[in-house]
Amino acid sequence: MSFLSSAKSVEGLVSSGLLAQPTPGLLAVASQFAVSVTPAMMALIDPDDTADPIAAQFVPSVRELETHPEERADPIGDHAFSPVEGIVHRYPDRVLLKLLLTCPVYCRFCFRREQVGQGDGVLTPAALEGALDYIRAHPEVWExxxxxxxxxxxxDRRLAEVIERLNAIPHVKVLRIHTRVPVVDPARITPALVSALGGRAPVYVLLHCNHARELTPEARGACARLVDAGIPMLSQSVLLRGINDTPESLGLLMRAFVETRVKPHYLHHGDLARGTSHFRVPIADGQALLRGLRGRLSGLCQPSYMLDLPGGHGKVPVGPVFAVEGEDGWLLEDFNGHRHAYRDLGSLARDELSDEVKTAPADRASGR
Structure with a gap:
């Protein structure tokens, strides 16, 4: 593994030149929420830029001590849908398998910031067996x-073992991996790691990345090693104030994904995690950003804007709406903001067919 030289404390960040001094406020933040910045990310940070978008994601700030009543320790309701340790079963056909609670970097906006980075955090053999037993006992779990x-x-060995055991469960047809590693520690994506992901069920890798600068030549090379091995990659990003909340920064990020052969997938609205209000962007602003991407960037570059409902009620698309139905048909908006009336002939044909069935002779209608 290659995380030994990461900065994992306020003092480490001071030694690296990323913080001026270990103030009481920063030490208080680090006592509540884990700190870790990999060498790859430290190399991207401009210490002279107080608004550096990479630093904002990983370097702790005293603003994290500001909390609001709406914020929650478990903002998306993982605990309520965890029938056994390591499993979250919120949606009918898929489960989360949380193999460990450690990360190479700790994002300052993480929705699991109350859980991750607390000790080793790896599932014990007994807990892993219990999680696999749960999956085996639920044939509706497809992914x-x-x-x-x-x-x-x-x-590599442990990852290969877990994937092999999942591949032995017949009703599990698809595996998905959520990771930041290809951007924050590209050297970790070795041929041995890629080989460990092989097996019966196809593996999809979802890459968490929030700013185009994170997709360095080394990161793009790491993604290429996965994609060239036949592993599809999709993106996950969080809409973050001061990081990717302008048309320019968001557009560059989506284009960078596509250039790297990573299909833009989800742009998450910031969750109500404790101490993260300074990152959150109004939903209306997020909708305006997504509206601005439509038509101006390739269709390949369009993510879905998603909000995870508090309490575990699942994700809801909250992107802009371009079609509204009225009494006289539909009103559609093009990418230039111009509106156009549209008569839905499919609906008209359906209504005419319905009238024809209603007036058909009784023998015809009954099929005799």
């Missing part, structure tokens, strides 16, 4: 999502 923490922090 297993490896998450945590970051599952690519596991050794």
């Amino acid at each position: 297993v999502i490896l998450t945590g923490g970051d599952p690519l922090m596991l050794s």
Whole structure:
């Protein structure tokens, strides 16, 4: 593993030149929420830029001590849907398998910031067996999502073992891995790691990345090693104030994904995690940003804007609406903001067919 030279404390960040001094406020933040910045990310930070978008994601700030009543320790309701340790079963056909609660970096906006980084955090053999037993006992589980923490922090051997055991469950057809590793520690994506992901069920890798600068040549090379091995990659980003909340920064990020052969997938609205209000962007602003991407960037560059409902009620698309139905048909908006009336002939044909069935002779209608 290659995380030994990461800065894992306020003092380490001071030694690296990323913080001026270990103030009481910063030490208080670090006592509540884990700190870790990898060498790859430290190299990207401009210490002279107080608004550096990479630093804002990983370097602790005293603003994290500001909390609001709406914020929650478990903002998306993982605990309520965790029938056994390591499993979250919120949606009918898929489960999260949280193999560990450690990450190579700790994002200052993380929705699991109350859980991750607390000790070793790896599932014990008994807990892993219990999680696998749960999956075996639920044939409706079509997809297993490896998450945590970051599952690519596991050794190649252990990761291969878990994937092999999941592949032995007949009703598990798809595996998904949520990770930041290809951008924050590209050297970790070795041929041995890629080989560990092989097996019967196809593996999809979802890459968490929030700013185009994170996709360095080394990161793009790491993604290429996965994609060239036949592993599809999709993106996950969080809409973050001061990081990717302008048309320019968000557009550059989506284009960078596509250039790296990573399909833009989800742009998450910031969750109500404790101490993260300074990152959150109004939903209306997020909708305006997504509206601005439509038509101006390739269709390949369009993510879905998603909000995770507090309490575990699932994700809801909250992107802009371009079609509204009225009494006289539909009103559609093009990418230039111009509105156009549209008569839905499919609906008209359906209504005419319905009238024809209603007036058909009784023998015809009954099929005799």
